[in-house]
Amino acid sequence: MEIIKVFNNNVVLTENEHKQEMVVMGRGLAFQRRVGDAIDNEKVEKTFVLENQGISDKLAELLEEISEKYLLISERIITYAKSRLGASLDDYLYVALTDHLSFAISRHKQGLQLPNALTWEIKKYYKNEYHVALKALDMIEEETGIRMDDSEAASIALHLVNSQMSGDRKDEAVQVVKMVNDILSIVKYHYKMELDESSISYERFLTHLRFFAWRLIRKERTSLNNEDDFLFQQIKRQYHKAFICSEKIAAYVENTHKCAVSIDELSYLTLHIHRVTSRYEWNQNTPL
Missing domain, CATH: 1.10.1790.10 (PRD domain)
Known part of the structure; x- marks a missing residue:
């Protein structure tokens, strides 16, 4: 096997005999190694096949951070x-x-x-x-x-x-796409920024928004009796700008979809909004 892509010192991408992308892991596997070099089989501890093309790029970006x-x-x-x-x-x-x-x-x-x-x-x-x-x-x-x-x-x-999830329940899927797009527009307008759609931060935010939208559309709601008001107030205070944005989203959801957004949902939204926008704001405020 040859190295196709180096994720970090311990993880690389290669191909199996069926030309499927395969992630290979092992301590020091890619240390001082380059694309095209042979993989030392004695160092291989774990392998798994990726059936979908393009996932390796997202994994590479993710493993730069964690x-x-x-x-x-x-x-x-x-x-x-x-x-x-x-x-x-x-x-x-x-x-x-x-x-x-x-x-x-x-x-x-x-x-x-x-x-x-x-x-x-x-x-x-x-x-x-x-x-x-x-x-x-x-x-x-x-x-x-x-x-x-x-x-x-x-x-x-x-x-x-x-x-x-597959192509079933297409009507619901369309509603999810519409809600997610509307929420993204609210975030962009609130922060007056364009989000980097190629980033892993954007991908994780989309994942959260899809879950959020699916729950609302399917009416998968829960009782509001056990919500953590102390944690909510802590997040509200620490991430105030993101919290104001999440309040705007809650107002949109309540007006458009007639669903109340709980304080737990507001807490999650606030954390994810802060996460997806903080890197952009940091870059904008860092002198060249």
């Missing part, structure tokens, strides 16, 4: 999910889940425990995915020493559900 250990955890979870769900999972799950785990564990370390407002509904309607996600919590603990709560299992289950 450790490959999150990709390794994701690969374990996805392999297990495929064996238990008996369903086809889109390759983009490697990107989305890896990014999600990095963000979730980072939040956990900072003491930001955001409950998933739909945990009860996910347990009820997506039982198989939820059981897989509970096993994923064990894998995360084995790899990091961190035990996430059951609310995180619900979030992982949603990624598994999203990865299985």
Whole structure:
């Protein structure tokens, strides 16, 4: 096998005998190696095939920001999910889940425990995915020493559900696209900026917005009794500009789609808006 692309010192892209892209992982695998060099098979610890072209570029961009250990955890979870769900999972799950785990564990370390407002509904309607996600919590603990709560299992289950979505329910899909586009327009107008659609930050924001829109359109709502007002006030204060933007989005959703947006949803929106816009603002304010 030859190196096609170097992600970092421990992860490279190659091809198998069927000309399918394959991610190969191993400690020091790409150290002082270049494209075209042969891969040292003795250093290979993990391989997995990518069936969809183009995913490798997103993985490369993601691994510039975060450790490959999150990709390794994701690969374990996805392999297990495929064996238990008996369903086809889109390759983009490697990107989305890896990014999600990095963000979730980072939040956990900072003491930001955001409950998933739909945990009860996910347990009820997506039982198989939820059981897989509970096993994923064990894998995360084995790899990091961190035990996430059951609310995180619900979030992982949603990624598994999203990865299985096909061309069914086209009317709902159209509504999701419309809502997501409208929300993106609100963010752009509020910040008076164009978002970098090729960036991983933009991709992760889109993932969150799709989940948000699907939940609203499918009326997958939950009771508002257990919301964390203290955390909400903390986020509101710390990310005030993003919070004002999320309030505008909530007003749009309530006026256009007749759905109330909970404070938990506002908290999530605020964090994601801050994340997708902060790098742009930092670049704008940094002298050349």
